[in-house]
Amino acid sequence: MNNFTFYNPVKILFGKGQISAIAQEIPAGSRVMITYGGGSIKKNGVYDQVMEALRDYEVLEFQGIEPNPHYETLMQAVDIAKRKQVDFFLAVGGGSVIDGTKFIVAAVEYEGADPWNILAKRERVTKAAPFGAVLTLPATGSEMNSGAVVTRVSTKEKLSFGSPFTFPKFSVLDPETTFTLPKRQISNGVVDAFSHVLEQYLTYPVNSPLQDRMAEAVLLTLKEEGPKAVQNPQDYNTMANFMWAATMALNGVIRVGVPTDWATHYIAHELTALHGIDHARTLAVVFPALLRYKSEDKKEKLLQYGERVWGVDRGTEDERIEATIQATIAFFESLEVQTKLRNYEVGQDTIDTIIRRFEERGVKDLGERADIQIEDVKQILMLSL
Amino acid sequence: MNNFTFYNPVKILFGKGQISAIAQEIPAGSRVMITYGGGSIKKNGVYDQVMEALRDYEVLEFQGIEPNPHYETLMQAVDIAKRKQVDFFLAVGGGSVIDGTKFIVAAVEYEGADPWNILAKRERVTKAAPFGAVLTLPATGSEMNSGAVVTRVSTKEKLSFGSPFTFPKFSVLDPETTFTLPKRQISNGVVDAFSHVLEQYLTYPVNSPLQDRMAEAVLLTLKEEGPKAVQNPQDYNTMANFMWAATMALNGVIRVGVPTDWATHYIAHELTALHGIDHARTLAVVFPALLRYKSEDKKEKLLQYGERVWGVDRGTEDERIEATIQATIAFFESLEVQTKLRNYEVGQDTIDTIIRRFEERGVKDLGERADIQIEDVKQILMLSL
Structure with missing residues (x-):
């Protein structure tokens, strides 16, 4: 730790x-x-x-x-x-x-x-x-x-x-x-909170079993309560559980003593800044691509996440990692949050713009290992087209 | 919630x-x-x-x-x-x-x-x-x-x-x-922290999946790290995980929005006050007896605790509850913390003294349902002889 x-x-x-x-x-x-x-x-x-x-x-x-x-x-x-x-x-x-x-x-x-x-x-x-x-x-x-x-x-x-x-x-x-929230805002909220946990959890192991299980506790709660919240936003206990999970996702408790990533947020902010796409939706686009691109570096935690949150426990490591990323995508899409840039009518020209802005701003060394450079950002965004 | x-x-x-x-x-x-x-x-x-x-x-x-x-x-x-x-x-x-x-x-x-x-x-x-x-x-x-x-x-x-x-x-x-702590203090610490979680978790369900999983996260960490801490108190990560788990057990995070018990602590304090028995050891004596005595009222949470913490998932409900209490006792005893009054040379006369003191002090309505009366305290202590 x-x-x-x-x-x-x-x-x-x-x-x-x-x-x-x-x-x-x-x-x-x-x-x-x-x-x-x-x-x-x-x-x-x-x-x-x-x-x-x-x-x-x-x-x-x-x-x-x-x-x-x-x-x-x-x-x-x-x-x-x-x-x-x-x-x-x-x-x-x-x-x-x-x-x-x-x-x-x-x-x-x-x-x-x-x-x-x-x-x-x-x-x-x-x-x-x-x-x-x-x-x-x-x-x-x-x-x-x-x-x-x-x-x-x-x-x-x-x-x-x-x-x-x-x-x-x-x-x-x-x-x-929250009882009168539009469905879209609830599904965005679930994806946003879920992504907050992933940013603090899907990195590399540092022998922190309590923090890992606390992060998984929030993920499992969002997995179970999120879809119910979208379907039935007037159910008090469902909304209470969703509300508390979203707070616990980013109040610092699950972050203590572990590395954090936040590259997805940093990249995704550009999509909102340039195109006004809902924050949660930009996360749903970038995260799966980033996980694929960094799957080797994040292998241990991806396998643990897959097994404990999605029940993925069969196949080779590569198969389990792919199944885990697919389960994450399926979860977002089940909430009607789409996960590809093309779903938002964003193409290669936006990627070029983001890369140019990052070059101007001098962005480098993103992610939990501070090893995501501008060229990597480009690759990640290409994977999310 | x-x-x-x-x-x-x-x-x-x-x-x-x-x-x-x-x-x-x-x-x-x-x-x-x-x-x-x-x-x-x-x-x-x-x-x-x-x-x-x-x-x-x-x-x-x-x-x-x-x-x-x-x-x-x-x-x-x-x-x-x-x-x-x-x-x-x-x-x-x-x-x-x-x-x-x-x-x-x-x-x-x-x-x-x-x-x-x-x-x-x-x-x-x-x-x-x-x-x-x-x-x-x-x-x-x-x-x-x-x-x-x-x-x-x-x-x-x-x-x-x-x-x-x-x-x-x-x-x-x-x-x-903590590297120079005597074994006895480490095992006491594990039992104390574990008991703190049980007091806030083994009550009755109020639809609080996140709090439940957070409590289980602490229990599982103590279950895994506690015995290692007793065996090898100079292992930094083991002691770090134990230390953080003990803090998270009673900093209020797992208690929010759920009923709490604390009858075991209230009763056990008497054993320390009268006989100077280590706090953790008095908890290890009273808790199993209280769980048996209140197993019907605590049924849902006992079954969940058994399954998620001890892997008890077979048999009738009564069998699973008994196996769960046995697993808890075995955990305490594996740490060389004994779980019967007789192990501490305490007998019926002490029970009589405690009951008399509770009568004088006007103690009543202990536990998460405020339904443990002095007569119940007596029964619980008899079960722990």
């Missing part, structure tokens, strides 16, 4: 009715800015529950944080929050709203030359305004970690940052808030 | 060499009291590493916190810490030293009539001095939770308390600090 530091101070309030508890978590007298997306929370009752819980606070609203939150939009919120002297932020929505709010709370307190540098130059965040979250879409895990991804529309860049100061103070996970 | 709140802000510094990192976690200029036990840390190099890491601090030492830490001893530390105006405490040792230090930091800041009331009357702790821990014995999980158990020698009482203010700020888990 590798050395590690683990720290996650997010307080989770899980279950039906928990939105009413948020007032106990926000300092009395705070001026609160609630941030949200396109307004679905006004249709499903979540907005009303939040406003009722905040009835003793002065509340400002910032609406319109889009999927893959835009830097340009977030900076508008920063401007308003500074002028209105907001004390506390409350993100109400899915991962994009929460990610966007992480950037807002960091940028509000930023004292450097240009807040874009938090993303572009990875300038260290040294303080941030406090915030909480009410999660309405299980997927990204942002509700219980300190990382965020922000897109700059003007330059089509999708970049990430993280800081010990950008953990939510609390997150409410009420499965009932 | 049940509603839950999860909060665990302990920073974990895991791995070889991590003791040197503690100075970054303690405010500069603090007057630090290090608390420890019988002095084994002076023989295995841990004391020297700690003092080297704290070379820029003013350090006081409080030695002599015993196994099942004594209220009387801890109050001496409280007295010294108050007089010397200690700012920060550092527990260096196993669960007893860490538990004892939790009581010290709460009692130092206590403003009520009698700090014993924190334990005896469960008076709420509203503040506590900050502390960290350097763990040298994987077992209790105290390094990553806020609970503690303290024994009052004069009245032979062993009582617990907990508070959001008594989480360690950080805990160092360096597997190399």
Whole structure:
């Protein structure tokens, strides 16, 4: 096992009715800015529950944080929050709203030359305004970690940052808030969470049996509960299990002491940045290709994953690895998430564009062994055509 | 799944060499009291590493916190810490030293009539001095939770308390600090951690597949790594896996949203209080008897536990449950931890004493269904004779 530091101070309030508890978590007298997306929370009752819980606070609203939150939009919120002297932020929505709010709370307190540098130059965040979250879409895990991804529309860049100061103070996970989700968002969420686990698990063995089994626990839960969630999103226990699995997939517990990959995410972000394809769908395209391309390096873990998650225990090693990748593809496609670039009308020209952008940005050394170079990225994308 | 709140802000510094990192976690200029036990840390190099890491601090030492830490001893530390105006405490040792230090930091800041009331009357702790821990014995999980158990020698009482203010700020888990542990302490640690999981897992189903699999992940790790740890305590990876499993067994992750039992602990504490039997050994005595006595109420989870942890998948339900309890007993005994009261020269008279003490204390409604009455405790203890 590798050395590690683990720290996650997010307080989770899980279950039906928990939105009413948020007032106990926000300092009395705070001026609160609630941030949200396109307004679905006004249709499903979540907005009303939040406003009722905040009835003793002065509340400002910032609406319109889009999927893959835009830097340009977030900076508008920063401007308003500074002028209105907001004390506390409350993100109400899915991962994009929460990610966007992480950037807002960091940028509000930023004292450097240009807040874009938090993303572009990875300038260290040294303080941030406090915030909480009410999660309405299980997927990204942002509700219980300190990382965020922000897109700059003007330059089509999708970049990430993280800081010990950008953990939510609390997150409410009420499965009932997910009952009205479109099927597409649920299936995306399952694939996203599943991919998060694979990034932290399908690397190489370092003698970490507990972390391996914990990762497999999340994968098996998503395998079993994910399809049920898509079919029946009003079943409380199904949505509760899916919601908690998506959170556990990326709160740091399964990552401790093991190598992580994240090359798939890095490559897939380009497809969203260039074509606006749903994040989960870009992962479903890149992951199978990357697993095939790196199957020799990932052999031990692929065999273990195949056996413990998909019951693949017969045939030669090569056959078992192929069957395991096929099972992963079949799982994604059973959720109506397609796994080839051509399904999204993306072709060779996009691959060329990504490679050129990576060359310009100086990308190299991706993956758990830091051995994926730009030429490898090209091969992986060719395999996903 | 049940509603839950999860909060665990302990920073974990895991791995070889991590003791040197503690100075970054303690405010500069603090007057630090290090608390420890019988002095084994002076023989295995841990004391020297700690003092080297704290070379820029003013350090006081409080030695002599015993196994099942004594209220009387801890109050001496409280007295010294108050007089010397200690700012920060550092527990260096196993669960007893860490538990004892939790009581010290709460009692130092206590403003009520009698700090014993924190334990005896469960008076709420509203503040506590900050502390960290350097763990040298994987077992209790105290390094990553806020609970503690303290024994009052004069009245032979062993009582617990907990508070959001008594989480360690950080805990160092360096597997190399365990290399010189006596075999008996390692086997006790395995049984203790294993029992912690069983208390949170062997109850009744609430549709929580992820929590179940996470609990099973810890059990399987302890099943595989525990015997290896006893045999070869200088194998780094074995001790690392055992150490992390013992921490994960009681840091709250596997408990979220599920019922918990804890009757075994409550009953077993009496055996330590009255006879000084090692904590883990008292658990190994009471647990099998309690499982037999409550096998009907725990049927579904016992069958699942048997199948997933011990591979028991044949026979009638009754046969499988009996085989599962037998496998648990065999596991404990394979670690040279005996499972009957008679092995510890305890007989009927002790059962009578415990029942009388429970009657005096007004104990009732133990277990996950709050249905274990004093008469049931008697039956359980009779089964363990």
